[in-house]
Amino acid sequence: MSRPSGNVRLKAARVAAGFNSQQDLADALTRHAEDMGLRGLSIGVRQVRRWESDTPPWPQPDCQRMLVHLLGQSMEALGFTPPWAPDGVQHAEPTRRAVVAGGAAAFGVASLPPRAAAAPQPSTAGTDFQAVTRSHRRLYWSVAPPQLHPAVIAHARLGCALLPDTSDSTRRTVAAALGETYLLAGRIEFFDLREPSAANATLLLALQAAGEADDSLLGSAILAHMAFIPGWLADRDGALERMTAARTYARRAAASAEFLAWLDAVEAECETRCGNTRTALHLIGHAEDVLAAGNGHSSPEWMDWFSPGRLGAFKGNTQMIAGHLPQARESLLRALTSMTPAEDKQRTVVYGDLAAVEAASANPEGACEYAGKALDQLAVTWYATGMERVREVRRALAPYQHERCVRDLDDRLYDWATTLSALSR
Template identity: 70%
Template sequence: MSRPTGNIRLKSARVAAGYNSQQALADALTEAAKGLGIRGLAIGVRQVRRWESANPPWPQPDCQRVLTHMLGQDMESLGFTPPWEATTESPDRVRRNLITTTVAAVGLAAVPTQTALAVQPASVAADFTAVTRSHRRLYWSVAPATLYPSAAAHASLGCALLPETAGQTRKLIAAALSETWLLVGRIEFFDLREPDRASDTLLRALQAAGEADDPLLGAAVLAHTAFIPGWEGRRDDALERMVAARTYARRGQASAEFEAWLDAVEAECETRCGNSRTALNLIRHGEDTIAAGSHHPNPEWMDWFGPARLAAFKGNTQLKAGHVPQARATLLAVLDELSPGDAEQATVVLGDLAAAEAAAGNPGESCQYAIRALDQLAMTWYATGMDRVREVRKALAPWQHEPCVRELDDRLYSWSTTVSALAR
């Protein structure tokens, strides 16, 4: 069996970084040079072929900078022999030794660098992303509190893998890590009602999106962070984050539904801050945006929004604006359109319908919708849905001695419901 020849170290690092051909690496190096501020550097496939030969020439300084940046290893680790004598240490190696000695002398823990760790193969990106994709689907059927530890542990794995990858592999890992942190943050905010923890988690998601250089993921994370001040009535903070989210969305060529979702998020924040008219205008703009369409596709990970979800936002805003008949009609239409997999959203819509009937002076119908929401919550817990039911019960105070309201209280304060609410 013949042994492979040439610069195997560089070839292995290239493949591990996700560049399966010499041409792919050459193109990536040329593009990366622009990002590093190196003008006029064009690397062709012939140059890469020479570097992967049995006796590779020592690259020029600008090429060295781009190679080490893209592949995450120093020149010697990439199979290049420096032109100076073997007995003389290179300036970079002397500097590294000096830093290591100084850190050890003052008793600080050295931060592991990319070159000090094993380089993962390119296949690690597909493997890690596959688990992220599975968590995305499981969210719609598994109880969020059950899924939460697994998703958080997967994010920890991604943080450990990221320093061990480079190039395209590193970007793919970072994108999947950002999505995982986003899922964890959504569970913390919407399902577990822990906004402070969600704020920290979403910051990690934004950092990972930056590592992946994925502006759409960045826009999605920023829009989710707007919910936190928005629900607390801090309008200026929420709108500032929405401006940032829309800026990133423009860079990422957002789809029509993605842009409409941004309108819906901002409308939710405006509604929570008492600006229902502004919110309705935003939702109307979102409806027009979806109707106009776009040639940009939805990102694969955006599975939480569609026309029915936009209508649900609309129904809630109409309700808060006092447009009860319109809200009822909108919410009933949404309830008919929801799929079996939209259990969480169903609890919110049922809660809003209960609130609409209470506002219309129909306690019996209101209690029926609230009990249906509780039935769904018994199967799929959703803190936001429970909040809606509690708000309805407050609105039913004028009828609290009616049999229908007492029946709702029996359900709302049953052993299982009370324990579940306090435990979460």
């Protein structure tokens, strides 16, 4: 049997990241360069073809940066030989330790110094590491993001240190918990701290760890979260590319009806932000049907960010943006009544959307009342996405800015505590 030809490491990393063709990778690299401020950098399919050849040339520094950031592995792990390698000999096959620790270091998130091999970790290391991951997951709903985020990142560094010294089921347990930890860090960076570039890099590390654990469902969840990043920038092609990968990974696992409905909801939000509300409402309708039918599979314990009430919140937001104000009001009020105390962060978003509905209905008093409720909740559980909704409402209330209720809202929105809190994030 003939051996595969060409740079099989780069090709494998490309396919694993969801880029099925060389053209897909070239397009993604070009878009990623723009996201990182390298607007003059354009990667063509011919260049990718050369990188996947038997003798791939050493890429230019900016291209190296794009490859490492997008694929989450070091240049050597991607099959490239540095010019300074002795006699041009390809480096030895990188171990998974180099992929995980080296990939983390490439993003500046979990950089680990070289160290000598340690004694193998006991089987309890996996369950102990996983227990802290679960605790962080629960703390997310009550602890302020700036306080929780450093602890989550430190826990991820510990996971990167533990992983090389584990094997078999313990290794899979640590890798899966590490993937979940990086996913939580990425969620905080994107939804709470509003740092999409950092979130994208962190979520790539999460995907890499999920691959180590061979956990397709976790990989699907990570890819769907990554779709939010281009989706919120109205980059429909970028969002759909990641959603296609997320659905592909979900098909490999026994995904619950709830998980599949959430994928529809994510894609619907991306479509809404790209101006395609009709498509988004169709997706939400499909999600409702999927939830109603069920499929007998249970959701993973780490999926604590979705419920029928939150689907209603997605629906109400899309209806509001589409101009279906009575329907949006009904959906949002129903979502509000179905939410539990553990969903207080999402409650701020629903209050903000109800305020937007009232503002669009020429009811400034009602808009200010709901905006005030959102601020009350934000004082307890800060959520940047919720504050963003309130500020959008205030902009919509510009025609009523001399009304007493709007002035009262301004007094709350721009008091010392709220102003300093918002500007410091």
